Amino acid sequence: MSKGNGDLVQLTGKDFKSDQEVRWCPGCGDYAILNVVQGFMPELGLSRERLVFVSGIGCAARLPYYMQTYGMHSIHGRAPAIATGLAVTRPDLSVWVVTGDGDALSIGGNHLIHALRRNVNLKILLFNNRIYGLTKGQYSPTSELGKVTKSTPMGSLDYPFNPLSIAIGAEASFVARAIDTDKKGLTEVLGAAARHRGAAFVEILQNCNIYNDGAFDYVRDDKENRIYLESGERIRFGAEGEKGVVQYADGSLKIVDVEEAGENSLLVHDASHMQASLAFALSRITFETDGAVPLGVFRSLEREVYDDLMNDQLDAAREQSGEGDLATLLHTGDTWTVA
Amino acid sequence: MSKGNGDLVQLTGKDFKSDQEVRWCPGCGDYAILNVVQGFMPELGLSRERLVFVSGIGCAARLPYYMQTYGMHSIHGRAPAIATGLAVTRPDLSVWVVTGDGDALSIGGNHLIHALRRNVNLKILLFNNRIYGLTKGQYSPTSELGKVTKSTPMGSLDYPFNPLSIAIGAEASFVARAIDTDKKGLTEVLGAAARHRGAAFVEILQNCNIYNDGAFDYVRDDKENRIYLESGERIRFGAEGEKGVVQYADGSLKIVDVEEAGENSLLVHDASHMQASLAFALSRITFETDGAVPLGVFRSLEREVYDDLMNDQLDAAREQSGEGDLATLLHTGDTWTVA
Amino acid sequence: MAKVKPVEHLERVVIRFAGDSGDGMQLTGDRFTSETAAFGNDLATLPDFPAEIRAPAGSLPGVSGFQVHFADHDILTPGDQPSVLVAMNPAALKVNVGDLAKGGTIIVNTDAFNDRNLQKAGYASNPIADGLLSDFHVHEVALSSMTVEALKDVDGITSREAERSKNFFALGLMSWLYNRPAEGTLAFIESKFAGRPEIAEANTKAFKAGWNYGETSEDFAVSYEIAPARLEPGTYRQISGNTALTYGLVAASKLSGLPLFLGAYPITPASDVLEQLAQLKQFGVRTFQAEDEIAAAGAALGASFGGALGVTTSAGPGVVLKSETVGLAVALELPLVIVDVQRAGPSTGMPTKPEQGDLLMVMFGRNSFSPVPVVAAATPAGCFHAAIEAARIAIKYRTPVYLLSDAYLANGSEPWLIPDLSTLPDISTEFATGPNGDDGSFLPYKRDPETLARPWAIPGTPGLEHRIGGLEKENETGNISYDPENHDLMVQLRAAKIAGIAADIPLLELDDPDGADTLVLGWGSTYGAIGAAARRVRAGGRKVATAHLRHLNPFPSNTGDVVRAYDKILVPEINLGQLRMLIRAEYLVDAVGYNKVRGRPFLAAELADAITTLVDR
Amino acid sequence: MAKVKPVEHLERVVIRFAGDSGDGMQLTGDRFTSETAAFGNDLATLPDFPAEIRAPAGSLPGVSGFQVHFADHDILTPGDQPSVLVAMNPAALKVNVGDLAKGGTIIVNTDAFNDRNLQKAGYASNPIADGLLSDFHVHEVALSSMTVEALKDVDGITSREAERSKNFFALGLMSWLYNRPAEGTLAFIESKFAGRPEIAEANTKAFKAGWNYGETSEDFAVSYEIAPARLEPGTYRQISGNTALTYGLVAASKLSGLPLFLGAYPITPASDVLEQLAQLKQFGVRTFQAEDEIAAAGAALGASFGGALGVTTSAGPGVVLKSETVGLAVALELPLVIVDVQRAGPSTGMPTKPEQGDLLMVMFGRNSFSPVPVVAAATPAGCFHAAIEAARIAIKYRTPVYLLSDAYLANGSEPWLIPDLSTLPDISTEFATGPNGDDGSFLPYKRDPETLARPWAIPGTPGLEHRIGGLEKENETGNISYDPENHDLMVQLRAAKIAGIAADIPLLELDDPDGADTLVLGWGSTYGAIGAAARRVRAGGRKVATAHLRHLNPFPSNTGDVVRAYDKILVPEINLGQLRMLIRAEYLVDAVGYNKVRGRPFLAAELADAITTLVDR
Numbered sequence A, B: 001m002s003k004g005n006g007d008l009v010q011l012t013g014k015d016f017k018s019d020q021e022v023r024w025c026p027g028c029g030d031y032a033i034l035n036v037v038q039g040f041m042p043e044l045g046l047s048r049e050r051l052v053f054v055s056g057i058g059c060a061a062r063l064p065y066y067m068q069t070y071g072m073h074s075i076h077g078r079a080p081a082i083a084t085g086l087a088v089t090r091p092d093l094s095v096w097v098v099t100g101d102g103d104a105l106s107i108g109g110n111h112l113i114h115a116l117r118r119n120v121n122l123k124i125l126l127f128n129n130r131i132y133g134l135t136k137g138q139y140s141p142t143s144e145l146g147k148v149t150k151s152t153p154m155g156s157l158d159y160p161f162n163p164l165s166i167a168i169g170a171e172a173s174f175v176a177r178a179i180d181t182d183k184k185g186l187t188e189v190l191g192a193a194a195r196h197r198g199a200a201f202v203e204i205l206q207n208c209n210i211y212n213d214g215a216f217d218y219v220r221d222d223k224e225n226r227i228y229l230e231s232g233e234r235i236r237f238g239a240e241g242e243k244g245v246v247q248y249a250d251g252s253l254k255i256v257d258v259e260e261a262g263e264n265s266l267l268v269h270d271a272s273h274m275q276a277s278l279a280f281a282l283s284r285i286t287f288e289t290d291g292a293v294p295l296g297v298f299r300s301l302e303r304e305v306y307d308d309l310m311n312d313q314l315d316a317a318r319e320q321s322g323e324g325d326l327a328t329l330l331h332t333g334d335t336w337t338v339a
Numbered sequence C, D: 001m002a003k004v005k006p007v008e009h010l011e012r013v014v015i016r017f018a019g020d021s022g023d024g025m026q027l028t029g030d031r032f033t034s035e036t037a038a039f040g041n042d043l044a045t046l047p048d049f050p051a052e053i054r055a056p057a058g059s060l061p062g063v064s065g066f067q068v069h070f071a072d073h074d075i076l077t078p079g080d081q082p083s084v085l086v087a088m089n090p091a092a093l094k095v096n097v098g099d100l101a102k103g104g105t106i107i108v109n110t111d112a113f114n115d116r117n118l119q120k121a122g123y124a125s126n127p128i129a130d131g132l133l134s135d136f137h138v139h140e141v142a143l144s145s146m147t148v149e150a151l152k153d154v155d156g157i158t159s160r161e162a163e164r165s166k167n168f169f170a171l172g173l174m175s176w177l178y179n180r181p182a183e184g185t186l187a188f189i190e191s192k193f194a195g196r197p198e199i200a201e202a203n204t205k206a207f208k209a210g211w212n213y214g215e216t217s218e219d220f221a222v223s224y225e226i227a228p229a230r231l232e233p234g235t236y237r238q239i240s241g242n243t244a245l246t247y248g249l250v251a252a253s254k255l256s257g258l259p260l261f262l263g264a265y266p267i268t269p270a271s272d273v274l275e276q277l278a279q280l281k282q283f284g285v286r287t288f289q290a291e292d293e294i295a296a297a298g299a300a301l302g303a304s305f306g307g308a309l310g311v312t313t314s315a316g317p318g319v320v321l322k323s324e325t326v327g328l329a330v331a332l333e334l335p336l337v338i339v340d341v342q343r344a345g346p347s348t349g350m351p352t353k354p355e356q357g358d359l360l361m362v363m364f365g366r367n368s369f370s371p372v373p374v375v376a377a378a379t380p381a382g383c384f385h386a387a388i389e390a391a392r393i394a395i396k397y398r399t400p401v402y403l404l405s406d407a408y409l410a411n412g413s414e415p416w417l418i419p420d421l422s423t424l425p426d427i428s429t430e431f432a433t434g435p436n437g438d439d440g441s442f443l444p445y446k447r448d449p450e451t452l453a454r455p456w457a458i459p460g461t462p463g464l465e466h467r468i469g470g471l472e473k474e475n476e477t478g479n480i481s482y483d484p485e486n487h488d489l490m491v492q493l494r495a496a497k498i499a500g501i502a503a504d505i506p507l508l509e510l511d512d513p514d515g516a517d518t519l520v521l522g523w524g525s526t527y528g529a530i531g532a533a534a535r536r537v538r539a540g541g542r543k544v545a546t547a548h549l550r551h552l553n554p555f556p557s558n559t560g561d562v563v564r565a566y567d568k569i570l571v572p573e574i575n576l577g578q579l580r581m582l583i584r585a586e587y588l589v590d591a592v593g594y595n596k597v598r599g600r601p602f603l604a605a606e607l608a609d610a611i612t613t614l615v616d617r
């Protein structure tokens, strides 16, 4: 199959704009993400034909139409499964999944967690606006308890998923979070995801200004509530880095005043820790419980990649038995000849 | 609706045996579980008509046929969804879901995680034999990597789920583990699950002696590898309680020699800790990584229950607007009269 | 508000309001419709939203339309061609002008015809100026600027907010032009914007300004009156299909005495049934927004097992996912109502557009033989009775039932004579309370000899503990059985149960005033267009009979007699011939189709042509 | 092994081996079949396993059976009634004796007829002793004890293990009785138990002991010979439907040059296609055991998007879940083969039993109009060519294709003349490599004028970057379009593309040697039974024509001519009349059905009766 012939051509973000008019609501956070994604693409160093964006259904899922790459706008929730088939048969491609909180965590929850545990070489971008945008404003599995929406006039009753917790619980090897409007943070996370071989799960906090405006203002606007995680560094944040994260004997994490607690008591982030517990504990730090939100790469662990293993087995089988021969196959077992 | 009229009758395990011949393979761990479940039922103090067992498809899922209660043997993977509809409309019933590792975590993964996050008042028993029994021996989502089965002659490629980790990642409010043949441990866990209002998730390690014999011998046979968790107690185990669990500064857990490490360094179990991180960390202790397996209740946290919240909203609505009147409803909005 | 200009009388008018998604055209249309209903005309409406939430302002995909047809006599459709188009911007003009009848009237908001908007709409020059509209009667109205001007004294609003009231200006103008009663709208504004009095004031002022503009401007020489229609006496309201369906489900719950449980996953154009039912918790209605359509159907089935009226609602791409669960319901023989608000496909298709594409799916879309009754609504208001009928069959026969609506019925509306509750059917049932076996045992699959329904023994009933499942069951006992003859028997029993419903539904009504030799047979939302077409054909001196199926499985017992009585049968469908196939297979009649699949209802005119051609053949 | 007893000649024999699930009956049957095949008889087999993995030993549900029909002439079915029954225990006798032809032979393992086993089988007294079997010729053989005795010198096995070899004793006896060549089985034992030489020795000894018992025991006075059948020259093997299907898929991959990707989720009776393909990685075959059927189909479609031959396999309850994804494949116009190994339903039904219940589901089970070609295999070996044909159509027309098999074809087997590879069709295709638009642009929905297929431009191809999706597409460009006329056009184009395949498939073959006025029209696995029935009817002096459809959508172009040429048409189906409905609707012929839904194939005799009745009517 074609490996593309333009790997070395120097592309810019503009080269990744398709000729389709972008049709999100004015002011939607999806525009910012699209810009960052297009701007980031040249960093991959791949020619456009090597890139594929696969999406489900939702506002977020429209993104592939706007990318001058190969793309499929599939059906609701199934993008991870479809992308898995593509990725394992075409290791030469860079396959990106674009999905929303409903698409990925409601109808598509099962495909997502299985793609993660398999560690298929997919880059999964979940645009979390904590609402169903495309269907005009019902609550989603990430909407906060008690949320009043079109389908929950007296408030929603279901405790929300924490996308990162469920991803880590599903054995994800790479888990990160960024904000739609935070170009630098998002670009960095996209870079780390792209470099990670295996399934990379990225939650992007995205503002839906029509149906859930301001859902993330506490961290989108209030930068001092952003906890940027850096592997190997002590976890601190705040306008002046005056706050930090410590771990107690019972394993729980807590936000502290650095001056009071002492810098050395702060937890050191280690995204590649063998045990997933640390990343999980960090995923439990939320604005609701702690007034701050960790961003960046929570977990990035090298693990065997499904697609590679599958292709290795094909090679091994050929080595063992030689390239399959159809005539031999048809003749396996007892045969007899009629003259 | 009938609330049953025999709540106070003293029943025994035998009263819960149906007239159907039990048809698992001789030696299957399911027999042991069935016995314990039947033996436990009287402890609920409910008459038989108040109990419902809902299952999907698989060997495990045959259990409802053997229970002299109401029951539904539904379709593959969907039992949590079906049971949700039943539980929220019939708070007077005690609804149990019986499922296998394939049923619950493969095809039914999405329904399971959503039932858990919603905290529907269901008792979910997952018989984990790390294999597909009913379809004769393909690997399951809990089979270890590299497992040779009918569908993976060169070994499976997908990293397995840890059922408890995914449950905790999915915001489960109650998570526990027991062994098919450990009557005492299993009975205790069933009791705790029954007492927990909300979704209770119980993994039962079950031996499939036909397709995956001995999968749990390291803890089914080797009792010294069982770590029985007791809330409020330091975590120790071994033939003489000589081993224990400590937590390091980076949040990771480790098995230690109690004498060496000192008893006071051992982690104290707290199943009802607000933060899920501790239970998650405990779920990562496995035989493969640590040579021992925690059993009992990992997590048991009171949280609002979906069914209760729904029924409360109905009450509140009636309080606000009075019992709905159909004629009034039909006349809402502008009306006009033609004479 | 008083009038001085002359008034002309008309029999019927079709107006289409069109503008940007943000221009409030749906609200404008709704209000105009309410005024019209209150005035006593018969009417039918057809909203037409864009698929995008908010496509870019001024763009062609962003155009939102609302058509209302009203008359002094009873009418059947929202009208083939608007006689009046209100175009709020160039894109709205571009998208809609082609549908306008020659000689029709256009009211344009000239303020919006600036270069930028013209370009977005793809106009090289201004169509108002360049003669493109010479076939029409054009009123150029500076809607935006006049609105802003009219509101300059309203405190607390910006000029952008003022400009937003222009739809009320347009509504005022149209209300004047067609002599609609204004009180309802003024009261509506008060209550709707009670929380923001400055907006209420702005909209009221805009409305009045529009009205007065009509009265004063020389551009409008006359206004029109359309006399009230002679409708059956009683209390009316306007109702859309989705609301009627919602009410029908609630009524079914009341009439059956079973609590309503809705399992649903949002999807266009079915979501608002979920949303409306969610507001009716005082009726004991439980709405469960599930993780997907499979869970939605499963939960509804679980609720039915427990004795509730389990309902699940979706559109085609979601209904298809429920098929396995419906198959289980067939095996379990439990009530379940599956609502399919059809939309254009295949796959995601055109989510906001109607189609009749799912009939064969709901008939046959399950593994193996699993017969399911199918009920289809024919008009927006008809969704009310269709929902009750679907529930009745589901409850009485312990079976899943599909209820078909579509995007056109869902959003279209018409006046509805609110039924007297005492005229609604009793659809209550009895749960099993004790053993039914000769030996005192409980036999969950022992059937009622008449209906062939099995007992519904709900958990909580002492002594009737039993297990049901998807494996084949032994007749009567319900125990798992692989016996070959038993399986054949159960297959036959399941078939006979559903086929037997034919004796319990109304006969197919035939409308054949003149003794025609051509029959037009329809189902679903084509009812109005077929009826209107038949009127035209008859008015043209030809004979044609019509009949409309509301039960698609089983067919009414006289269907064969009806269709065999005609030489020629036309089955118009917004698909490639699904009912036609069923009729041909069942009755071996050479039914032909009229099939256009454009994501919109048929025009009466095209159907009339098709009928005429066939009649004359 | 030499023979001294007299040998009688027979034309055909039907033997059924029956025993407990643990008794190795499938293996015994398989070996006997292999010997028979090697000997050169024509044959057909019908395994019949219990649904439970290991139902309790000795119980009725635990009985496992294997029927083999072999003859000196070509045969079409595994036989209506066994002439010989080997019953390893009372339960096996009880379950099977009713099927045996009167005067047939029964060989019973008397050792197993103890009180406990008799009771488990529900026998009040021993049927061997009490005259219940007086209609049959019974051989009482102490199979277990003789086996144990024969193996007493084998080192390293327990007496329980020795007893387990009794199936080889039985096989040896039957091989002697029917003069089967023993070499194949002896070689098989050596290789199969190479890792456990003591077991190999035990089985070999048991086999020989059985053979020698036949030769020595006075109970067996004669042995039988069935001369080899005159088959077409060439190299043969025995093949089951699932294996043939597996090979067909691999062949399709080779013939097309596209790597095979299988997405599957285990389900009876389709699982072993997954399992067999998983063993063929040296053919570049990728097997993906998905989390569910939806993901399995989705992944296969994703693989097709990337240029692979995407295939997904399942049975009815799993195929129904794939419908939404198949609808997407229709919209995307990408190749996809969906294999449905049908089983008895509805819902979970009877998982191990065959049925033809899914035809209408695969035809119509998707939302909106989404036509999909359907290919059905007629015989076990025929699954090979059916798989290639399904892939051919999928690839050439860029469309999903359903391939129907069933539980009977899947597990049944027959001799197969291994095809010369050079006779297999070239099904290769070309990916798009450059622009196809007049202006140098790439138009992903610009169709080949002949096939109406769109270009398949796979990722990795420079310059052809494009996006496809489930929303309606503008003709040629593939851009999202809500234009009404475009939608109608696309609906028509999708219909025309599939309908046009009729010109590219073989005509329906008619077998009408005598000029009959009655036609029997079949599809799928009833082929053998219909053929055998027609032979009987003709042998009885009546005229009947037969035709068998291998393409169900579209039908071969001459189907109308064929069916219209007959006064009477019988459509036998293991369902309640699915093909019949399609034929009636399409051709308006009064086809009648013969429908029994018992989870097992038709008997030739019952079909012959049904045909006779119709011919004589």
Ligand SMILES: Cc1ncc(C[n+]2csc(CCOP(=O)(O)OP(=O)(O)O)c2C)c(N)n1
Residues within 6 Å of the ligand: A057, A058, A059, A060, A061, A075, A076, A099, A100, A101, A102, A103, A104, A127, A129, A131, A132, A133, A134, A135, A140, C265, C266, C267, C268, C293, C317, C318, C321, C348
């Ligand atoms: C099978 C199916 N069910 C439901 C829908 C309707 N639907 C489309 S998008 C969507 C949810 C969108 O929410 P999310 O994934 O959060 O994306 P957003 O629009 O918020 O970006 C739903 C319910 C569908 N298209 N298909």
Ligand SMILES: Cc1ncc(C[n+]2csc(CCOP(=O)(O)OP(=O)(O)O)c2C)c(N)n1
Residues within 6 Å of the ligand: B057, B058, B059, B060, B061, B075, B076, B099, B100, B101, B102, B103, B104, B127, B129, B131, B132, B133, B134, B135, B140, D265, D266, D267, D268, D293, D317, D318, D321, D348
């Ligand atoms: C929709 C559907 N897909 C597949 C199957 C086949 N099937 C039945 S049970 C099962 C898996 C059983 O595994 P598990 O849940 O682990 O239960 P166990 O038999 O091991 O107890 C499968 C794949 C089915 N019945 N329905």
Ligand code: SF4
Residues within 6 Å of the ligand: A023, A024, A025, A027, A028, A029, A030, A059, A060, A129, A133, A134, A207, A208, A209, A210, A211, C053, C054
């Ligand atoms: S509805 Fe929300 S998410 Fe969708 S495009 Fe509009 S602002 Fe964005």
Ligand code: SF4
Residues within 6 Å of the ligand: B023, B024, B025, B027, B028, B029, B030, B059, B060, B129, B133, B134, B207, B208, B209, B210, B211, D053, D054
């Ligand atoms: S296959 Fe395994 S799980 Fe199933 S009944 Fe047999 S031993 Fe038990």
Ligand SMILES: [Mg+2]
Residues within 6 Å of the ligand: A058, A100, A101, A102, A127, A128, A129, A130, A131, A132, A133, A140
């Ligand atoms: Mg969202």
Ligand SMILES: [Mg+2]
Residues within 6 Å of the ligand: B058, B100, B101, B102, B127, B128, B129, B130, B131, B132, B133, B140
């Ligand atoms: Mg299992």
